[in-house]
Structure formats: C-alpha cells, structure tokens
Amino acid sequence: MTTVAAYAAPAAKAPLERTTIERRAVREFDVLIDIEFAGICHSDIHQAQEGWGKAIFPMVPGHEIAGVVSEVGPGVTKYQVGDRVGVGCMVDSCRVCENCLKGLEQYCLDGNTGTYNAIGRDGEPTYGGYSQKVVVDENFVVRIPDGIPLDVAAPLLCAGITTYSPLRHWNAGPGKKVAVVGFGGLGHLGVKIAHALGAEVTVLSQSLRKQDDGLKLGADHYYATSDPKTFEELRGTFDLILSTVSAPLDLGAFLSLLRTDGALVNVGAPEEPVSLNLFSVIGGRKTLAGSGIGGIQETQEMLDFCAEHGIGAEIELISASEINEAYDRVQSSDVRYRFVIDTATI
Template identity: 80%
Template sequence: MTTVAAYAAPAAKAPLERTAIERRAVGEFDVLIGIEFVGICHSDIHQAREGWGEAIFPMVPGHEIAGVVAEVGPGVTRFRAGDRVGVGCMVDSCRACANCAAGLQQYCTGGGPVWTYNSIGKDGEPTYGGYSEKIVVDENFVVRIPDGLSLDVAAPLLCAGITTYSPLRHWNAGPGKKVAVVGLGGLGHMAVKIAHAMGAEVTVLSQSLRKKDDGLRLGADQYHATSDPKTFEELAGTFDIILNTVSASLDFAAYLSVLRTDGTMVNLGLPEEPVQIGLQSLFGHRRSMSSSGIGGIPETQEMLEFCAEHGAGAEIELIGAAEINEAYERVQASDVRYRFVIDTATI
C-alpha cells in the first residue's frame, strides 16, 4: 500500500481538510495514476454534505480525474507509464450482467457500479476519489485522454462531458434537431458545446439573461430567460430534446409545454428533495420525461475523442487545494464559469 496526501470531508457538512489516505498496491490489472487535475462537480458537494442520504466518512470526493500513468500491473495491456489518462465516476462493476457486457457499466444490475468515491469496493474497503495525489484503478475503468485536449480542461469531461454527451447521442441530437439546455453551469455549458458540435440548433433556457453572451459564444443559437412567462408562450411546441442540467425543482409543466410532439425532457440533475410532475403535462403530444446517468466506459472514450476533434474542452477556473471550501460555497452560489478544477500539485 501507498500513503498519499488528499483532501477529505471528515464528517457530513464539515469543511474539507488535508489528510493522508492509503492506496492499494498495484495489482495485476491495475493502473497507478499520478493525478494532475480533478474537477469539482456539484455532486461532490451533495455527497460531502450528505444531501443525497447517508454517506461514508471520511470522504475524499472527486470523479473528474486527469493525470499520467506512473505504473501498471504485469497483466495490463491497454496502458503504459507516461500515458495521459482519466477516471470518471466509476472504478468497477460486476462485469457480467447484460448492461456491463453492452458497455453500460453505469447501469450495472449485478450489484451496481462501484463509484469512484463514497462507495464500497470489492475488497470491502471504502473508495476514495480524486482530491488526492494518486489513485489505483483497474485498467478496464481507465480511459485515454487524446493529445488534442489539455489535462486541465479534459478533467471535467469525465463527468460533465459524458453526462451530457450520452443523452444527446441516445436521443439523436444532430442536424434538424432542436435542443434546449436548462441551466448554463458545469453541465449546461458542456451540453451547449457538444450539442452545437453535433449540428443541432441549441437554445439555452436560463433563469436570467446574465450569461447570455457566454451562451452564444459557447455555441447556443438562442438564449431565453425562464423568469419571463412569455418565454414559455413563445417557445411552445418547439424542442425535440430538453436537457435539464439543474438540481432544483422546476415547473415541469411549463418546460414540458415547449416540447414538440414526441419530444423528450431528459433530467440530469438530481434534486435533494422529491419533485412532483402532473401527468397531464405529458398527454396530448406523446411527450416523454426521462433521465440519464453518466455513460459507460466505451462511450466515455468516444466522448473524449469527439471533444478533442471539436476542441470542446471545459471552461475552467483553476484553483489550489486550499481553495476547495471556498469553491464549494461559490458553486452553491452559481459563482463559477464554468467548472472549478483543482491543481493537485497544491495538495
């Protein structure tokens, strides 16, 4: 085992602090990664503050990991020392169920995936995430970061990128399709970039017009304020796909009204409290309400190649580890454009 420095939440809602954790020895099929950058995802905050229910503490968050391979086990065939790699939200799964066989490890039915942190690994030990110097991961859950992406802007793609790419691919975003993105934050700004790169017509639906210039610069064709009731009247029956990237309760009837017949609203954010949806909103135009969870390993690799080809890295604000707690507060206040990324050299 190896001792590495990390930042952890010692208890629910407690400030994160510098600590030391143990990483397992490199096994036959393991990859030891020297972490260089790790993104701060809103789900890190939900979990560190136990907003989604009981959690495991101490907790080392971080599932948007980019770094360089330092060592590989003797059975590893896909990577070697010096490779630029990433790790996302999962570090294992059953690998035997139909979903795992289809490359949909995020929907593993054989006990569920082993999450990168706040989970229990197959060895019975808690998993610790990327707010740390190094991590050891089975090669099957490591992806290659293309040379066309710098590691700092690639890190958020391991969650924000794949979480938006997967539903856009699944619901066939592309030329001739109209896509609305609810919220222009960490997820939303990547949804705009990716949908635009796919050739769709993209509209941002945000509470205000405060970020309109950014939205248009990132690839949106239109930008509307949802605080204006006329927005929903003007856009009624417009969109094929709505990607809801916010983790708050919405007036779902209003948003569903702007879908075309057979349109789908895909929810990516996960509010901490239950939400209510009137089924009347779905009748009449065969509209659908759905959701999507990250993406499997093959699709994550596909997404990275796509983003490299289209120059679609994340918009980031690079911070030192000592700024993590302040960054959490700023994320809660929507005061980031558009993803905080920790330089792990500062840990």
C-alpha cells in the same frame, strides 16, 4: 500500499481538510495514476453534505480525474507509463450482467462502484480525485487524447459524458432543436457538444446574465426562464430538452416546450422530490426521462469527439486550499464554469 496526501470531508457538512489516505498496491490489472487535475462537481457537494442520503466518511470526493500513468500491473495491456488518462464516476462494476455486457456499466444491475463514497468489491472504501494518486483497474480508465489539455479535460470525465450520453441517445444532430436548461458546469458543456453534433441549440437559464457566454460557446438562442413570455413564445418548439439543474423545476412548464414525441431528459438530480401532472406527458406523447453518465466505451468516444471538435471545459483553476471556498461559490452559482483543482497544491 502507498500513503498519499488528499483533501477529505471528515463528516457530513464539515469543511474539507488536508489529510493522508492509503492507496492499494498495484494489482495485476491495475494502473497507478499520478493525478494532475481534479474537477469539482456539484455532486461532490451533494454527497459531502449527505444531500442524497447517508454517506461514508471520511470522504475524499472527486470523480473528474486527469493525470498520467506512473505504474502498471503485469497483466495490463491497454496503458503504459507516461500515458495521459482519466477516471470518471465509477471504478468497477459486476462486468457480467446484461447491462455491463452491453457497455452500460453505469447501469450495472448489481450496482457500479463509485469512484468515491462507495465500498469496492474488495470490501474497502473508495476515495476520489482530491488526492495525489489513485489506483484503478485498467478497464475503468480512459485515454485522454493529446489534443485536450489535462486541466480542461478533467471535467469531461463527469460533466462531459453526463451531457454527451443523452444527447447521443436521443439523437441530437442536424435538423433537431435542442434546449439546455441551466448554463453552469454541465450546461456549458451540453451546449458545446450539442452544437458540435449539429443541433440548433437554445439555452434556458434563469436570467440573461450569461447570454454572451452562451452564444459564444455555441448556443443559437438564449432565453430567461424567469420571464413568463419565454414559455409562451417557445411552446411546442423542442425535440429534446436537457435539464442540467439540481433544483426542482416546474416540469409541466418545461414539458409544454416540447414538440409531439419530444423528450425532457434530466441529468441534474435535485435533493427534493418533484411533482408531475401526468397530462403534461399524455398530451403530445412526450417523454420524461433521466440519464446517468455513460459507459466506459462511450466515455472514450466522448473524449475522442471532444478532441476532434476542440471541446474542453471552461474552468477556473484553483489550489487545494481554496476547495471550501469553491464549494460555497458553486452553491451560489458563482463559477464560470467548472472549478478544477491543481493537485500539485495538495
């Protein structure tokens, strides 16, 4: 085993603090990664504060991991020392269920193993990317193309695939009108990816304060949802609405913006329950759906797509000592658009 420095939450809602953790010895099919950058995802905060339910502590968050391979097990065939790689939201699955065999490991019927706040199939807790190194089975590692700098690539491992997967599944592309609700860590990448796919893209944000950024990053239109006229003007407009916000929405209002057979897909996960009048979906044969990250093959596809189209996250690079301040700023929507930790500072 290897002792490495990390930042961990010792208990729910407690400030994160520097500590050390043990990483397992490299097994036959394992890859040891020297982490260079780790993104801060809003889901890190939800879990560290037990907003989504009881969690495992001490917790080392972080599932947007970018780094370089420093050791491989004797059975590894996909990677070698020096490769630029990433790790996203999961580090294992059962690998034999119907979904895993289809490349949908994120929907493993036995439950995938989260990169942190989970118990692995070896019975040991998993620790995430706010650390210097991580050991992961090669089948849950992806290659980061040379065309994407590692710092702006890190958020693609969660925010990128979380938006790419539903956009592809619901066929965003030429001739399709796509709205992205929320223009933050997920939303700004949703806009970039939907634009690169060829869709006509609209941002639906609470205010217009980020309008210039939205238009610069690929949006064709930008509307404030705080203005009631927005819902009147855009009624029946969109083929697909991708909601990236982690707060409860008036689902009926947003469903009214869909065309017949349109879909409202949620990738943001509020801590509170939401309500729905079913007539909002019955009228117009509309779909209310959800989507969670993507499988390993699709994550690699997303990275290759982003490299081809010059897509990376818009980031604020921070030192590890600024993590707690960054958490506060994320909750205040005061980041443009993803905090990334320089793990050399841990």
